[in-house]
Amino acid sequence: MKNSLEALFGSRERWRLIKMFLLNSEEKFTNREVALRNKVDGRKIAGILVQLVKAGFLNTHTKKSRKLYSLNKKFPFFSELKILVVKSNLYPQCESLGKIRGLGEIQFSLISGVFMDNSKSKTDLLIVGDLISNAKLKHLLEDLEAEMGREINYSLMSSSEFKYRVNMFDKFILELLEASHEVIVNNMQKEVLQMQRNKKS
Numbered sequence: 001m002k003n004s005l006e007a008l009f010g011s012r013e014r015w016r017l018i019k020m021f022l023l024n025s026e027e028k029f030t031n032r033e034v035a036l037r038n039k040v041d042g043r044k045i046a047g048i049l050v051q052l053v054k055a056g057f058l059n060t061h062t063k064k065s066r067k068l069y070s071l072n073k074k075f076p077f078f079s080e081l082k083i084l085v086v087k088s089n090l091y092p093q094c095e096s097l098g099k100i101r102g103l104g105e106i107q108f109s110l111i112s113g114v115f116m117d118n119s120k121s122k123t124d125l126l127i128v129g130d131l132i133s134n135a136k137l138k139h140l141l142e143d144l145e146a147e148m149g150r151e152i153n154y155s156l157m158s159s160s161e162f163k164y165r166v167n168m169f170d171k172f173i174l175e176l177l178e179a180s181h182e183v184i185v186n187n188m189q190k191e192v193l194q195m196q197r198n199k200k201s
Helices: 004-008 012-023 031-038 042-054 078-088 095-103 134-148 159-167 171-178 189-200
Strands: 058-063 066-071 105-111 125-130 154-157 182-186
Touching: 012 031, 012 042, 012 066, 012 078, 012 134, 031 042, 031 066, 031 134, 042 058, 042 066, 095 105, 095 125, 095 134, 095 182, 105 159, 125 159, 154 159, 159 171, 159 189, 171 189
Parallel strands: 125 154
Antiparallel strands: 058 066, 105 125, 105 182
16 A cells, blocks of 8 residues: 555655655666666666656766766755655654564664664664574565665563663664664563653762
């Protein structure tokens, strides 16, 4: 089923391209690179890229006989689209995030970094749990990277390691909780709240 933004922009492929260029605003891509990042048929990509160039959303460049595409930061709705992208990265619009609970015995998870347009965050995705399926985790990351159009930096911890870090007022955890983030799973609310209270006192 399409999410609301995919429906609004006409297709999953079109929305993924718009999102990818907005999240990678300094980079240039070939048709093939766009297709690989978004896991979309290259023939579909070619037509969408032409349309986005005509709309003024993308610029084109040629380097060593290769045609490259990049975001036009002067596009009239650049700021508004960037806000939409950040909102679309949150659950339930970012449908793949709903799969986190099925990875194993998940106790806590949050998103930050690229999901929140926060380049200073040390991780994009934190997952805390036990008996986590490596195969399911790999599949989840592949889906998220296709949705985001870029590599996801993730951190994985067992429940015991997370509790130890919380008790030690671990800097990495504190900085994550203080930065812009969204909690996806929280079965450790008591521990997290206690850490935040102790930090303030």
